[in-house]
Amino acid sequence: xxxxxxxLNGVLLGGLYGLxxxxxxLVWGVLNIVNLSHGALIMVGGYVVYYLFTLAGIDPFLAxxxxxxxxxxxxxxxxxxxxxxxxxxxxxxxxxxxxxLDVVLTFTAQLLFSADFRTINPSYAxxxxxxxxxxxxxxxxxxxxxxxxxxxxxxxxLNKLPLGRAIRATAQNLTAARLxxxxxxxxYAVTFGIGAALAGAAGGLYGMISNLTPYIGASLTxxxxxxxxxxxxxxxxxxxxxxIFVGVAEAxxxxxxxxxxxxxxxxxxxxxxxxxxxxxxxRAA
Amino acid sequence: xxxxxxxxxxxxxxxxxxxxxxxxxxxxxxxxxxxxxENETLGVIGPNGxxxxxxxxxxxxxxxxxxxxxxxxxxxxxxxxxxxxxHLGIARTFQVMKPFPGMTVLENVAVxxxxxxxxxxxxxxxxxESAREWLEFTGLGKRIGVGADSLGGPDxxxxxxxxxxxxxxxxxxxxxxxxxxxxxxxDEVVDLIKxxxxxxxxxxxxxxxxxxxxxxxxxVMVLHHGEKIADDDPTTVxxxxxxxxxxxxxxxx
Amino acid sequence: MKxxxxxxxxxxxVALAFVPMFGSDVMIQFGINALVLAVLAQSWNILxxxxxxVSFGNSVFYGLGTYGTAxxxxxxxxxxxxxxxxGVVLAMLGAALxxxxxxxxxxxxxxxxxxxxxxxxxAIFSNLPIAGTNIGLVLPLTRNDTMFYELSLALLVAxxxxxxxxxxxxxxxxxIAIREDEDAxxxxxxxxxxxxxxxxxxxxxxxxxxxxxxxxWSTFVDPASAFDSTLNVRMVIMCVFGGPGTVxxxxxxxxxxxxxxxxxxxxxxxxxxxxxxxxIVLAVIFMPxxxxxxxxxxxxxxxxxxxxxxxxxxx
Numbered sequence: 001x002x003x004x005x006x007x008l009n010g011v012l013l014g015g016l017y018g019l020x021x022x023x024x025x026l027v028w029g030v031l032n033i034v035n036l037s038h039g040a041l042i043m044v045g046g047y048v049v050y051y052l053f054t055l056a057g058i059d060p061f062l063a064x065x066x067x068x069x070x071x072x073x074x075x076x077x078x079x080x081x082x083x084x085x086x087x088x089x090x091x092x093x094x095x096x097x098x099x100x101l102d103v104v105l106t107f108t109a110q111l112l113f114s115a116d117f118r119t120i121n122p123s124y125a126x127x128x129x130x131x132x133x134x135x136x137x138x139x140x141x142x143x144x145x146x147x148x149x150x151x152x153x154x155x156x157x158l159n160k161l162p163l164g165r166a167i168r169a170t171a172q173n174l175t176a177a178r179l180x181x182x183x184x185x186x187x188y189a190v191t192f193g194i195g196a197a198l199a200g201a202a203g204g205l206y207g208m209i210s211n212l213t214p215y216i217g218a219s220l221t222x223x224x225x226x227x228x229x230x231x232x233x234x235x236x237x238x239x240x241x242x243x244i245f246v247g248v249a250e251a252x253x254x255x256x257x258x259x260x261x262x263x264x265x266x267x268x269x270x271x272x273x274x275x276x277x278x279x280x281x282x283r284a285a
Numbered sequence: 286x287x288x289x290x291x292x293x294x295x296x297x298x299x300x301x302x303x304x305x306x307x308x309x310x311x312x313x314x315x316x317x318x319x320x321x322x323e324n325e326t327l328g329v330i331g332p333n334g335x336x337x338x339x340x341x342x343x344x345x346x347x348x349x350x351x352x353x354x355x356x357x358x359x360x361x362x363x364x365x366x367x368x369x370x371x372h373l374g375i376a377r378t379f380q381v382m383k384p385f386p387g388m389t390v391l392e393n394v395a396v397x398x399x400x401x402x403x404x405x406x407x408x409x410x411x412x413x414e415s416a417r418e419w420l421e422f423t424g425l426g427k428r429i430g431v432g433a434d435s436l437g438g439p440d441x442x443x444x445x446x447x448x449x450x451x452x453x454x455x456x457x458x459x460x461x462x463x464x465x466x467x468x469x470x471x472d473e474v475v476d477l478i479k480x481x482x483x484x485x486x487x488x489x490x491x492x493x494x495x496x497x498x499x500x501x502x503x504x505v506m507v508l509h510h511g512e513k514i515a516d517d518d519p520t521t522v523x524x525x526x527x528x529x530x531x532x533x534x535x536x537x538x
Numbered sequence: 539m540k541x542x543x544x545x546x547x548x549x550x551x552v553a554l555a556f557v558p559m560f561g562s563d564v565m566i567q568f569g570i571n572a573l574v575l576a577v578l579a580q581s582w583n584i585l586x587x588x589x590x591x592v593s594f595g596n597s598v599f600y601g602l603g604t605y606g607t608a609x610x611x612x613x614x615x616x617x618x619x620x621x622x623x624x625g626v627v628l629a630m631l632g633a634a635l636x637x638x639x640x641x642x643x644x645x646x647x648x649x650x651x652x653x654x655x656x657x658x659x660x661a662i663f664s665n666l667p668i669a670g671t672n673i674g675l676v677l678p679l680t681r682n683d684t685m686f687y688e689l690s691l692a693l694l695v696a697x698x699x700x701x702x703x704x705x706x707x708x709x710x711x712x713x714i715a716i717r718e719d720e721d722a723x724x725x726x727x728x729x730x731x732x733x734x735x736x737x738x739x740x741x742x743x744x745x746x747x748x749x750x751x752x753x754x755w756s757t758f759v760d761p762a763s764a765f766d767s768t769l770n771v772r773m774v775i776m777c778v779f780g781g782p783g784t785v786x787x788x789x790x791x792x793x794x795x796x797x798x799x800x801x802x803x804x805x806x807x808x809x810x811x812x813x814x815x816x817x818i819v820l821a822v823i824f825m826p827x828x829x830x831x832x833x834x835x836x837x838x839x840x841x842x843x844x845x846x847x848x849x850x851x852x853x
Contacts, residue, residue, distance in 0.1 A: 034646035085823050089851035091645050095592055096778055097822040103771055103815030111808045185853050218767070222653045225646075264661050267654035274643050274651050345725050371727030385718035396715050399708045400727030407708060452726060 014247020
């Protein structure tokens with residue numbers, strides 16, 4: 001029964017992990033940028049929801065769309081103003097510039113929001129219900145639902161809408177897409193904006209489940225990256241499944257090995273995933 | 286009559302036995318066996334997608350065969366990594382040219398001299414000297430100081446060639462070094478290749494320019510859908526109706 | 539490289555050696571920190587600048603050097619020199635152990651794999667009784683800033699000479715070939731795995747010595763200071779800003795940025811940390827080849843140079 005509960009927790013948290021990775025996978029797949037500031041964007045999104053809740057009194061779930069709009073604008077601006085300037089350069093340079101953005105976002109957050117722990121704590125934060133002997137935390141279930149809903153949205157966008165077709169065409173062949181009248185600068189900015197909006201939603205949900213500090217970015221980037229590799233860059237649902245895999249793996253190892261070594265375990269998992277998927281990790285790039 | 290290069294006395298340098306490569310179920314090279322002896326040049330032709338470059342990749346070590354054997358100098362080298370094959374004396378050019386963009390032309394070729402056959406020379410001065418010679422030889426002598434990424438197409442082909450030669454190979458794999466060149470440039474490259482023949486060098490030349498293949502090859506092998514459909518002296522092969530149909534389509538029949 | 543540059547570099551090194559005779563205590567202390575950071579940036583340059591492999595985990599070698607020295611000096615009462623050697627050996631082992639699996643990974647895969655390294659090491663040392671768990675270790679006090687300064691300077695000179703040798707050697711050509719195109723380098727006979735792992739081990743040696751010197755100087759070691767992830771931020775940015783893959787770029791870059799940081803940190807420390815992020819963003823856009831490229835040819839210090847850099851890479 002303990003194991004079943006642990007598995008359930010892992011699955012619910014894993015859905016959120018999948019949502020974190022979704023934006024990174026999209027940007028990576030379409031723009032060929034491994035965005036090292038992705039985790040920092042998640043962090044910023046978390047703070048946006050936090051302040052919408054604490055200062056404006058907006059329910060965190062209702063604040064999510066607002067945070068997504070804010071983060072879309074931020075992402076759009078970053079791509080339009082900065083990343084479009086280096087996007088054709090070597091992967092090394094896009095890694096370095098997004099690494100720099102991570103530093104900028106982290107310390108700007110520290111300057112603006114202080115280094116204190118913050119938690120988004122609505123009245124129903126501790127609510128849960130029992131089903132078949134298992135305790136289901138309501139907020140986590142809702143977060144899982146939002147993650148799956150957004151993944152569905154991205155799937156519809158990519159597969160059914162004209163914008164999605166343009167995005168996929170650009171991902172496959174930039175020059176050809178240009179011939180069909182796609183404006184790549186605009187399209188790249190929109191794609192990065194969508195990635196940032198997804199990060200924003202993930203950040204808001206993360207803030208309801210865990211603590212926000214300005215420094216959570218790097219580890220969330222690494223986690224998102226692993227999940228993007230496991231799930232692949234093509235199908236949003238596979239990314240969510242990848243997140244669930246990592247969520248369950250984390251929950252199970254924490255149960256059997258203990259939480260002190262979480263960082264060691266997640267590093268081990270990271271390297272294991274990277275090394276065991278050599279076809280992609282070793283050859284691509 | 287000049288004697289054909291394949292005399293009983295000459296040693297086999299490279300041999301493949303039943304070489305096969307599958308990519309997710311798609312057969313790219315299917316059961317191909319051939320051999321090239323010292324001083325011999327094998328021309329390889331075939332339509333696009335016939336598996337020519339895949340074959341070269343398996344010999345140079347970029348790809349591992351799904352089945353079959355690559356035998357160099359009598360030893361099986363299927364599991365030998367690419368860099369060690371270079372030390373054994375296998376050098377190649379790339380169809381999609383791969384100069385080191387951040388290096389000068391001279392440095393590009395010096396890498397070949399420094400790391401090629403038997404691990405190359407240890408001294409930088411010696412490597413530069415040898416690189417300079419090969420660049421003169423390939424007609425790039427005036428461009429040694431410029432960045433490799435500023436070279437135009439034909440010069441890049443020459444650079445690829447010089448890099449491979451600086452490795453002092455025993456087996457040289459030339460993957461479409463003439464593609465995109467004009468007829469005058471093709472003649473120049475053919476003369477270059479002819480002038481390095483002998484001294485024990487075995488060559489495999491992939492080419493679409495039939496005239497060049499005819500004048501360079503001691504034998505010609507034809508690949509079609511990954512399979513070897515002919516392997517004989519150039520005149521016989523190039524007039525074989527099956528080859529003409531497979532390779533040139535029906536327009537010449 | 540021009541003889542003039544070499545003579546100038548030697549003159550600067552000699553001049554720096556005399557700083558403790560005339561400089562104030564504050565200046566010497568700033569000097570030690572700046573020299574140690576320059577060593578880190580220069581070490582990072584070996585694999586990052588020449589080999590093209592971006593590591594965000596080199597701070598673990600600093601931490602291993604720190605702890606090696608500290609454990610040797612406190613638990614076993616060994617002299618400082620022996621402590622340094624132990625720290626270096628630990629770091630080399632770490633580099634070999636970590637390097638072999640993760641250096642099989644390319645590009646972003648390698649970079650991200652190194653992201654988790656520092657956290658993992660910190661977690662391990664926080665739980666090690668011999669390393670004082672998360673309380674840390676206190677080293678014997680030696681009030682001799684001049685000695686620490688000269689040691690750091692000597693280390694930087696040694697590290698820079700090593701990089702100078704690399705830049706003109708067969709080994710360096712192999713590393714650069716790997717950076718430019720690893721597959722092509724392989725087919726030309728470069729043993730990429732060997733070269734990459736040795737580059738990481740070389741970097742770990744100098745980084746570990748820097749950690750050991752800094753530990754003895756600051757007399758205190760704990761997981762947070764030994765495995766300080768902001769060190770990774772600084773060494774990468776200093777090297778890239780100065781000129782990755784050049785001999786003097788990383789040193790110039792770290793001296794310039796250390797000075798700017800010192801001035802800013804006196805005002806607002808967070809703003810100073812922010813500066814590093816801003817610097818690297820601007821550096822990648824406007825001068826991807828670093829300060830060294832501008833200093834090499836003053837004609838590069840024009841608006842047109844910066845615009846050309848943007849033109850090359852923008853969409």
